[in-house]
Amino acid sequence: MKDASPQTIYLADYQPPAFLIDGVHLTFRLSPKATRVISRIRFRPNPDATDTTFTLHGQDLKLVNAQIDGADVSPTLTDNGLTCDVPDAPFVWDAEVEIAPDGNTALEGLYMSGGMYCTQCEAEGFRKITYYPDRPDVMAVFTVRIESDMPVMLSNGNPVGSGAGWAEWHDSWPKPAYLFALVAGDLVATSGSFTTMNGDDVALNIYVRPRPDEAKCDFALDALIRSMKWDEKVYGRAYDLDIFNIVAVDDFNMGAMENKGLNIFNSSCVLASPTTSTDADYERIEAIIAHEYFHNWTGNRVTCRDWFQLCLKEGLTVYRDQQFTADMRSAPVKRIDDALDLRAYQFREDAGPLAHPVRPASFVEINNFYTATVYEKGAELIGMLKLLVGDDPYAKAVTLYFDRHDGQAATIEDWLAAFADTTGRDLTQFALWYAQAGTPEITVTDQFDNGTYTLTLRQSLRDTDDMADKQPMHIPVAAGLLASSGAEVVPTTVLELTEVEQSFTFDNLTEKPIPSLLRGFSAPVIIKRQQTADERLFLLAHDTDPFNKWEAGRQFASDMLVGMVRDDAAPDARYLTALTGLITDKALDPAYRALMLALPSQDDTARALADAGHAPEPQKIYLVHESLRYAMAEHMQDRLPQIYAAMHVAGPYSPDAKDAGQRSLGNAMLGLMTRLDGGKQASAQFAQADNMTQQMSALRALVAQGHGADALAAFRTQWAQDRLVMDKWFGLQAVLASPEHAVATVNMLTQDADFNWKNPNRFRAVLGGFAANAAGFHAADGSGYALLADWLIRLDPVNPQTTARMAKAFETWPRYAPDRQAKMKAALQRIAHTPELSRDTAEMVARMLKG
Known part of the structure; x- marks a missing residue:
């Protein structure tokens, strides 16, 4: 029978599962077009259940047979699972299903990536593997047997046996089905070991495809070991199996997945080498390795x-x-x-x-x-x-x-x-x-009277579709006070805002202080306070809180950009002078100085204009940003070569924070220099670079200024065989294409022989890069919206998850002028009216159209 249209699921309707599980045994007989999955599951009624119907989730499965306690049964099948009459006592459920991994382009459940079998079960992918209560509160111990001619066969837990054409794994820790994992393929391992604080030895393996991937795993292995040490030291959490495996997969919708004992990663989040990975890649890999490992306790146990x-x-x-x-x-x-x-x-x-x-x-x-x-x-x-x-x-x-x-x-x-x-x-x-949804806004007023300084904070939270008249939140506002000399007269104090409006007093002050509010970004809120440009420049020069020092410069730049767009104002020379002082301050971390130079994004400026009641014009915003960067380059031109040279890192490449920070500041200088020298220094760096950070930074500087044609061709020739590096090549052109050429550039890239639109990494590189190219995507004639909509409609039946997430590029449509709004809405409506649109994309588009 056909199920009705998708239903909304409510938190308030939660009911305990009707049945619990005492053990699961799965046998996989792997075949690309006809994998057989044989399950034996020991169920028992849940005494806490109110609904006792035996229901198993299942999707895109061919049921071969089913038995209860050895007797054949004929369940009632639907598109989303089955129901069956069962005993009011513990029983054994046996089932055999057939699935086709090589046809599973959605990359949920069991699928194939370049000849390798792999799984992705979070959130509800296990139901595409076999019939099961696919919900996170049903936890069970799993034993898994894999039968295949693949040389490597992996699953959760510890290995308990293997032989010619088979391997068996047992995970003694109860887990929900979303944490199930299986991998089988022609893989090689980079191995290590770790001894836990409890004295247990753990074998560590990172599995990848042979040559050249096996040479790119050392950093990931080191990051894993450091993560294990850190979690023991900081949280007292030790690892709990004999083995920890990571597998790199090319076709993956997300960054990685924390399956118990068998983490599956997008290849881009594992593979690293100095010549193919940037400093940002290394830091991202380090963070994602840590994130998935930390899930072992916060998510798995x-x-x-x-x-x-x-x-x-x-x-x-x-x-x-x-x-x-x-x-x-x-x-x-x-x-x-x-x-x-x-x-x-x-x-x-x-x-x-x-x-x-x-x-x-x-x-x-x-x-x-x-x-x-x-x-x-x-x-x-x-x-x-x-x-x-x-x-x-x-x-x-x-x-x-x-x-x-x-x-x-x-x-x-x-x-x-x-x-x-x-x-x-x-x-x-x-x-x-x-x-409560939404970002709280805190309006700040202050008063100084007879040595007493009073800060008054008033919080508000806008109505959203799901809720109006929201209650005041409990907001920690870290604050400090500075004297006019720059000295800190009140160190960081956490003000706990719990009412709609509260006042906080500070006594025994000799002058009205300058407040430094929301230090360390102590809460995800927006501070609204009348603040002069002079006060922001003061905090930029004197604030002792690193975050607020940066924030003062950021806010000054944001206000200046809004004024340049709205009033055709010129760049403020005071800001340029302050930045020049900061980048030459050797007491500051080079990475921090580089951050100081980064302007608010074009999207940030569009949001600031919309908040001030002005419809953003993306092309003008682009031109204003370019104008300010050119002004920065001109103002600092005497300092740029000196700092660029001082930030040169000698010796072998290291991704550590010190060297990466120096390269970050040096390449920020290069980006500004390229605006003045026609690409001379960037071309030299591109030719001489011995690591991807320096090569990619030079290429970016050249492409951004329209000097990149020869370098792009040389880069492609050099890296045509490296899929992850080529993602960078594709993405750089999409995100940096000039507004008038962006649509044509992306059309050219999507027609390239190496554009594999079914691979999430490559699709995100090109279409995601284009969506991040604000002035290009928001072309006045709507061609950018039409282009992205065309590709999302094409991708949806193949990969709904990636489509739905990419559709969020349209979420800002309400902020624009009516003509541009109409074009964005028309693109969304065209997606919404696509026949047989996936549930993922249909929900996302419907929510955006409610706008």
Whole structure:
């Protein structure tokens, strides 16, 4: 029978599973077109269940046979699973199904990537492998037998046997089906070992395709070992199996997956070498390796009860990987990077039609809620909680959480209860962060009277489709006060804003201070305060908080860009002079100085204009940004060659923070120099580069200034056989194409023989790069919107997940003038009206059209 149209699922409707599982045995007889999956599952009724119907999820499966306690049964089949009459007692379910991995282009369930079998089961991919209660609160011990002629056969847990054409794995830790993994292929391993703090020896393997990938695993292995050490030192968490395997896969919708004992990674998040990977690639690999490893406790040993609790595992694990990167590299730079990402993606979600709470109240397709709100804002909530309770109470509460819920599927309430019980604090109001969508705005006024300084903070949170008249949040606002001399008269103090409006007083001051608010970006909020350009320049020069020092320059630049767009104003010479002083300040970390030079994005300027009531004009924004960068280059031209030379890194390449920071500042100088010298220095660096960071930075500088034709051709000749490097080649051209040529450039790239649109990495490089090219994508004639819509319509039946995520390029349509709005809406409506549109994309587009 055909199922009805997709139904909305609500958190409030949660019911415990009807049946629990005491053990799972799976046999896979692998074949590209006709894999047989034989399951034996020991079920028992759940005494806590209210609905006792035996229902198993299943999708795109061919049922060969089914038995209960050895007797044949004939279940009722639907498009989404089956139901069957079962005993009111424990029983054994046997089933055999047939699936076709090589036809699975959605990359969910069991599929093939370049001749290798691999799986992706989060969130609901296991139902494409066999019939099963595919929900995170059903946890079981798995034993898996793989039968194949592939030389390497892997699954979760520890190996328990192997022979000619078979291998068997057993995972003694109960897990939900979304953590199941299987890989079989012609693979080689880079191996190492680790001895845990408990004295247990763990074998470590990173499996990749032979030549040349096997030479690119050393950094990932080192990052894994450092992650294991860090988690023991900082969180007291040791690894718990005899073996930890990572496999690199070319066709993967995401970055990586934390399956118990067998992490599956997008190749781009594992493979690294100095000649093929940039400093940014190395840092990303390090962070993702850590993130997936940290999931072993925050996601695997303690998982989420239902998908509404996704932020429980993802927000906490993102926070942990942020801590790790801050310890491995520069904490101030990491905090700024995190804030930049949050504002670029999560604030944008909060401000538009895709706004949703950190813990959504409902969904149609859970794949659409793997968002910046769940991940990055979810991480901010962990950071706020730690700031509010303190470091030691945080550590004790997390330990209590692990002790209480090890082996369980938990909820946000369970997480907060561990903190309430440890600290005695009432976190009822703090829990609103999980339930109320949107970015809080804090309006600040101040007064100085007779030695007393008063800060008054007033919070507001806009209505969203799901909720109006929201309650005030519990917001930690870290603040310090500076004297006119630049001295800090009040060190960082956390002000706890819990009312709609509150005042905070500081006594015994001799003059009105300059406030430094939201230090360290202590909460994911927007501060609104009347602040002069002079005050921002003062904080840029004197603030002792690295984040707010950077923020002062960022806000000055943002206001200046808005004025240049709106009023045709000229660049402010004071800003250019201040930047010149900063980049020459040897007391500052080079990576931090490079961040100081980075302007707000064109999208940031568009958002700022829209917030001020002005419809953004993307092409004018582009020209203004170019004008300001040219002014920076001219103003600093006497200093640029000196700093560029001083940042040269001698000796063998290292991706460590020190060398990477120097290259970052040096290449920022190169980008400015190229605006003045016609590409002379960039061409020299491109020709002489012995690592990808220097080569790619030179290529970027040349392409950005229209001097890149010869370098692009040489780069392609050199790297044509390296798929990941070629992703960079494709992406660079799409994102840097001039506005008037962007659509033509992308059309040319999509017609290139090496453009494999079914590979998520290559599709994202070209079409994702184009969507990030603001002035090109927002071409006045709507051709950019039509181009992206055409490709999304083509991709949707092949890979719905990637399509739905890429469709978010249209989410900002409400901010533009009516003519551009109409063109963006027309593209969205054309996608929406596509016959047999996937559930993933249909939900995403429908939410955006509600605008």
